[in-house]
Amino acid sequence: MQRNFFALQSPQSAAVLPFGQTFETQDLAVIGLLVILEGVLSIDNALVLGLLAKRLPKDQQPRALTYGLAGAFLFRLLAIGTAGLLLKWRIVKLLGGGYLVYIAVRHLFFESKEQVVDTIRVDEQGHPIIVDAATGEEIPPSEADIEIDERVPVSLSAASSRARTFWGTVLVIELTDIAFAVDSILAAIALVGSSPADQAEGALHPKLWIVLTGGMLGVILMRFAAVVFIKLLEKFPRFEEAAYLLIIVIGGKLLIDYFFNSPQHPHRVDFHDWAHPAFWIFWGLMIAAFCVGFVPARRSEGLDPDSEESASG
Numbered sequence: 547m548q549r550n551f552f553a554l555q556s557p558q559s560a561a562v563l564p565f566g567q568t569f570e571t572q573d574l575a576v577i578g579l580l581v582i583l584e585g586v587l588s589i590d591n592a593l594v595l596g597l598l599a600k601r602l603p604k605d606q607q608p609r610a611l612t613y614g615l616a617g618a619f620l621f622r623l624l625a626i627g628t629a630g631l632l633l634k635w636r637i638v639k640l641l642g643g644g645y646l647v648y649i650a651v652r653h654l655f656f657e658s659k660e661q662v663v664d665t666i667r668v669d670e671q672g673h674p675i676i677v678d679a680a681t682g683e684e685i686p687p688s689e690a691d692i693e694i695d696e697r698v699p700v701s702l703s704a705a706s707s708r709a710r711t712f713w714g715t716v717l718v719i720e721l722t723d724i725a726f727a728v729d730s731i732l733a734a735i736a737l738v739g740s741s742p743a744d745q746a747e748g749a750l751h752p753k754l755w756i757v758l759t760g761g762m763l764g765v766i767l768m769r770f771a772a773v774v775f776i777k778l779l780e781k782f783p784r785f786e787e788a789a790y791l792l793i794i795v796i797g798g799k800l801l802i803d804y805f806f807n808s809p810q811h812p813h814r815v816d817f818h819d820w821a822h823p824a825f826w827i828f829w830g831l832m833i834a835a836f837c838v839g840f841v842p843a844r845r846s847e848g849l850d851p852d853s854e855e856s857a858s859g
Contacts, residue, residue: 643800
């Protein structure tokens with residue numbers, strides 16, 4: 547049987563679910579981690595969808611966002627269906643791990659640093675928006691285009707610049723949904739691990755339900771809980787940084803799995819067995835990355851010029 551993270555129970559203690567799925571209490575820890583990742587990443591997703599929709603007349607914006615959410619749900623269903631196959635292919639570890647490390651490193655180190663400090667806030671309708679921290683005013687369309695390009699994992703600037711009509715905007719929203727869905731599905735795939743060696747030909751991965759849960763959480767959190775996580779970021783500004791550090795660790799796990807393990811020797815580096823040092827190294831790094839979210843931001847971060855003047859005075 548598949549050994550999952552926190553595999554401290556015997557295989558006999560796993561509950562058997564329909565379609566060959568299994569549940570163990572340690573799976574709840576993986577779901578909890580996915581909630582944190584999906585929650586923080588859903589902020590960028592919700593922000594970008596809102597910025598794209600704001601290009602349209604106000605009476606068309608709700609309809610465009612509704613189509614966007616429907617597309618996000620549909621694509622995640624398709625991606626999860628594909629994940630059943632992806633979990634069987636080793637090359638996914640190389641491509642997926644490289645992709646996760648790329649988007650995290652890009653976000654943490656290579657996004658442009660603007661002179662104006664931007665802050666995420668919630669508007670009167672309860673939607674996340676970006677405001678100038680100095681003036682409190684919503685950023686202008688020219689800066690919104692920059693934010694869209696920086697926050698989408700894969701650049702869609704060429705298509706985004708043409709999204710001025712209703713259906714053109716809907717198309718770009720759907721492409722954005724796809725870009726955001728890929729990293730969440732890959733993270734879930736990394737956490738459940740490869741298919742068990744003794745799995746019957748054509749059988750579903752016994753932890754595919756975790757990937758399904760992660761994908762659906764992305765849509766639910768984007769629609770209903772993004773504002774909650776925005777308020778969390780206001781209190782703990784480094785939580786977004788912590789989420790991308792977690793993605794680097796997860797991407798690194800996939801890459802190590804690919805380069806050091808093989809079907810013939812699947813446990814050279816075993817992240818799924820508590821008795822193996824790699825298990826503790828991985829989860830030690832995950833906990834350290836998570837704790838970064840609680841590190842106080844530097845005093846200069848997020849302060850507007852008036853605050854700094856009064857502090858110095």
